[in-house]
Amino acid sequence: MMERQEMPKTYKQVVRFVKDQIRDGALSPGDKLPTERVLAETLGISRNSVREGLRVLENIGVVSSMHGSGNFISLNFDETMSEMLGFMYFLKGVNEDKVAEFRWMIEREALPLAILRITPEEKQAVMHTVHCLEEAQTEEERLEYDRTLHELLVQASGNDFLISNYKALMSFIDRYIQSMRKRIIEGMESRNMLELAHRKLAEGLVECDLDKSRSGLEEHIGYTAMF
Amino acid sequence: MMERQEMPKTYKQVVRFVKDQIRDGALSPGDKLPTERVLAETLGISRNSVREGLRVLENIGVVSSMHGSGNFISLNFDETMSEMLGFMYFLKGVNEDKVAEFRWMIEREALPLAILRITPEEKQAVMHTVHCLEEAQTEEERLEYDRTLHELLVQASGNDFLISNYKALMSFIDRYIQSMRKRIIEGMESRNMLELAHRKLAEGLVECDLDKSRSGLEEHIGYTAMF
DNA sequence: AGAAATTTGTTCGTATGTATA
DNA sequence: TTATACATACGAACAAATTTC
Numbered sequence: 001m002m003e004r005q006e007m008p009k010t011y012k013q014v015v016r017f018v019k020d021q022i023r024d025g026a027l028s029p030g031d032k033l034p035t036e037r038v039l040a041e042t043l044g045i046s047r048n049s050v051r052e053g054l055r056v057l058e059n060i061g062v063v064s065s066m067h068g069s070g071n072f073i074s075l076n077f078d079e080t081m082s083e084m085l086g087f088m089y090f091l092k093g094v095n096e097d098k099v100a101e102f103r104w105m106i107e108r109e110a111l112p113l114a115i116l117r118i119t120p121e122e123k124q125a126v127m128h129t130v131h132c133l134e135e136a137q138t139e140e141e142r143l144e145y146d147r148t149l150h151e152l153l154v155q156a157s158g159n160d161f162l163i164s165n166y167k168a169l170m171s172f173i174d175r176y177i178q179s180m181r182k183r184i185i186e187g188m189e190s191r192n193m194l195e196l197a198h199r200k201l202a203e204g205l206v207e208c209d210l211d212k213s214r215s216g217l218e219e220h221i222g223y224t225a226m227f
Numbered sequence: 228m229m230e231r232q233e234m235p236k237t238y239k240q241v242v243r244f245v246k247d248q249i250r251d252g253a254l255s256p257g258d259k260l261p262t263e264r265v266l267a268e269t270l271g272i273s274r275n276s277v278r279e280g281l282r283v284l285e286n287i288g289v290v291s292s293m294h295g296s297g298n299f300i301s302l303n304f305d306e307t308m309s310e311m312l313g314f315m316y317f318l319k320g321v322n323e324d325k326v327a328e329f330r331w332m333i334e335r336e337a338l339p340l341a342i343l344r345i346t347p348e349e350k351q352a353v354m355h356t357v358h359c360l361e362e363a364q365t366e367e368e369r370l371e372y373d374r375t376l377h378e379l380l381v382q383a384s385g386n387d388f389l390i391s392n393y394k395a396l397m398s399f400i401d402r403y404i405q406s407m408r409k410r411i412i413e414g415m416e417s418r419n420m421l422e423l424a425h426r427k428l429a430e431g432l433v434e435c436d437l438d439k440s441r442s443g444l445e446e447h448i449g450y451t452a453m454f
Numbered sequence: 455a456g457a458a459a460t461t462t463g464t465t466c467g468t469a470t471g472t473a474t475a
Numbered sequence: 476t477t478a479t480a481c482a483t484a485c486g487a488a489c490a491a492a493t494t495t496c
Contacts, residue, residue: 068472295492
């Protein structure tokens with residue numbers, strides 16, 4: 001009759017230590033951690049165990065290790081999350097339709113929240129972006145501004161879950177689904193419709209007109225497979 | 228004039244190796260990895276570096292290390308993602324309202340997809356769960372069946388992004404936001420209303436009636452702060 | 455049941471490359 | 476340029492848990 005004894009592994013002490021330090025405000029992004037030797041001595045463990053812990057933290061996006069210089073706090077989860085998402089969905093078999101499906105879901109849900117919470121600065125950014133979008137000469141530029149516009153929309157929702165998911169998703173798309181970025185509107189006709197949709201979406205946001213921006217978004221979805 | 232030479236760290240070889248093996252189908256969940264010593268020799272690196280890589284993989288949820296036994300493939304991202312979400316939103320300052328907001332967004336978006344894609348088996352599970360829910364005697368049971376019902380809904384949507392996010396979110400709620408689990412319906416009146424909402428949601432799903440299930444969901448949201 | 459072999463967990467020592475003053 | 480501090484990486488050893496014979 002063996003009781004399942006959950007032995008905590010040594011390297012986790014390091015993870016916990018750093019996390020706690022961050023939580024308590026003792027460590028902030030950019031700060032330098034104690035050297036590995038000091039850390040090892042402090043926690044009463046070996047340097048290898050310290051390193052295993054640091055590798056984990058590095059991979060999570062909490063720590064950045066610089067050869068010869070030291071270990072530093074660097075909070076960039078989005079990259080990490082997108083990497084994880086990428087691997088997850090790579091294994092499960094990426095279905096591009098599902099990816100697009102999820103993207104539009106996020107934007108649809110973000111919209112009403114954005115209408116409620118959008119700030120004057122964000123409104124200005126939205127109008128500026130849609131203006132640049134209309135003036136853009138190359139397809140590259142258009143893609144970039146298009147992307148920015150949609151990111152602004154999600155950003156304005158003010159819901160961190162939505163925002164992080166969206167960032168991770170877009171980063172994921174960039175990395176793993178090149179084909180999506182290549183689907184570009186070809187006909188002049190549909191491009192005009194797309195610009196109209198963009199403008200409607202943007203103006204609706206600025207005017208806090210849910211129906212208007214929503215119909216702009218729906219048209220956007222209709223006129224493009226993905227972008 | 229030094230060109231920034233991006234030196235790949237040794238431990239990443241292990242991460243790549245395992246990921247590739249999984250991608251190519253050479254390794255599947257449950258399979259045993261080569262021993263650390265063999266891995267080290269195979270890749271021409273030290274065992275310490277192998278271990279650093281394995282720790283990373285373990286923390287991502289790709290590998291499970293068993294003392295004295297070996298390293299095994301175990302694809303359980305949900306736990307990992309919830310842990311990451313937990314830490315992220317812990318740092319950003321968890322706002323319970325935002326969490327709830329995100330949860331209902333997922334369910335709202337999952338609903339129409341579930342209506343389209345739900346399988347007969349899932350329908351049966353839904354009806355069984357709602358039946359158990361109505362027969363349940365204790366608050367504990369009700370919470371459990373309630374949770375199952377909503378998970379079935381999201382599951383039936385067939386969108387892995389939604390599913391993983393939902394699982395991670397619920398796991399996150401369990402771990403970090405105890406207060407939410409404690410918000411239990413007290414009055415008999417509202418409990419009846421809640422049961423009605425549940426039944427409507429379930430029947431709508433089974434009958435593929437979007438409006439019915441949607442109104443059930445909306446009522447559910449209305450009658451409970453979170454659960 | 456028990457002993458031996460296997461495998462991971464952990465530590466120490468050492469050498470090397472890199473950054474910084 | 477030199478010296479120091481630091482991360483990177485390797486190898487060997489022993490402990491602890493598991494498997495095998």
